[in-house]
Amino acid sequence: MEFRAEARYMRVSPQKARLVLDLIKGRREEARNTLAFTKKRVAATVGKLLQSALDNASYLSSEKGIDVDIDNLYVKSAVANDGPRMKRIRPAPMGRAYHYVRRIAHIEIVLAERSKNGRSMATVVGEEAATTKAAARTKAKARATKVKTKKTQHKKTAGAR
Secondary structure (H helix, E strand, C coil), rough: CCCEEEEEEEECCCCHHHHHHHHHHEEECHHHHHCCCCCCCHHHHHHHHHHHHHHHHHHHHCCCCCCHHHHEEEEEEEEECCCCCCEEEEEEEHCCCCEEEECCEEEEEEEEEECCCCCCCCCCCCHHHHHHHHHHHHHHHHHHHHHHHHHHHHHHHHCCC
């Protein structure tokens, strides 16, 4: 099962937010410590967002009766998307104006439960079908190369007779 939290219209550049989010992707409990000791302004906001996602998981486990082990949660994905941009004008010499853009980010964190063997317990719908299709393609390619090699071997032996 996945648990998500989203912070919209954050006054930080998405590029700067991604620097911090990349530090916690795939991590478990050490994600909080990483955010606590990161010297970026957005780290505090991401820390609050991570805590909100954990609270969402604990709420669903206690109130809704979903079986969730909070200690096995890890950051499955952390994304910072572009929000609307604020266009601003700064005075410039000789009566001119410089235009610049202040960026806004929408930050989203998704937590998932990791099983005992280290693999993700939650599966995405259609993911299993995609993996079986990929396996079928590789088998088909292997068969095709086998047939080609047999044909070339047959031709080589036919010419030697």
